[in-house]
Amino acid sequence: MRVVWQAAGLLCVGLALLGVALPLLPTAPFVLLAAFCFARSSPSLHDRLLSNRVFGEIIRDWHMDRAISRKGKVVSVFAMASSLAISLALAVDLAIVGLQALVLCGISVFILTRNTPPWDLGLSILRGPWLRDVRVM
Numbered sequence: 001m002r003v004v005w006q007a008a009g010l011l012c013v014g015l016a017l018l019g020v021a022l023p024l025l026p027t028a029p030f031v032l033l034a035a036f037c038f039a040r041s042s043p044s045l046h047d048r049l050l051s052n053r054v055f056g057e058i059i060r061d062w063h064m065d066r067a068i069s070r071k072g073k074v075v076s077v078f079a080m081a082s083s084l085a086i087s088l089a090l091a092v093d094l095a096i097v098g099l100q101a102l103v104l105c106g107i108s109v110f111i112l113t114r115n116t117p118p119w120d121l122g123l124s125i126l127r128g129p130w131l132r133d134v135r136v137m
Helices: 002-021 028-041 043-051 055-065 070-089 094-112 129-135
Strands: none
Touching: 002 028, 002 043, 028 043, 028 055, 043 055, 070 094
16 A cells, blocks of 8 residues: 555656646645655655655645645635636636636635745744744654
C-alpha cells in the first residue's frame, strides 16, 4: 500500500508543478494531497515537501491554521475569474458558462472564507525570524 500512496503523492506533486505554470490548474490542493500521501508512504519525501521553499509554506499554513495566504487567495480568485472571462470570450454555451460560474463562485467563497495565516496579517508583533522558527515542523 505504501507504493500506491507514494505513486499518488508523486502524481500530485507533478500536477502541482503543472499548476504553477498553468493558471487554470490549482496548485495548493495537489500540494496538500501530496503531503497527505507522503505522510502515509515516505517520511523522507514528506519532509522534503515540507522543507520546499514554495510548497512547504502552503502545507504548514494549512496544517497549523487551516489558512490560505492573501496572495494565494488573490491569485486563485483572479485565475478563476480569468477562466470565466475566457469562456465568455470564446462564446461557450451559456448553460456551461452558468454552471462554471456557479462552481467557481462556490470555490471562491470557500477560499475567501478561510483564515489568513498570522504572519500574513501585517501585525508588527508577528514579524521577525522567531515566527519562521516556530512555524517549522
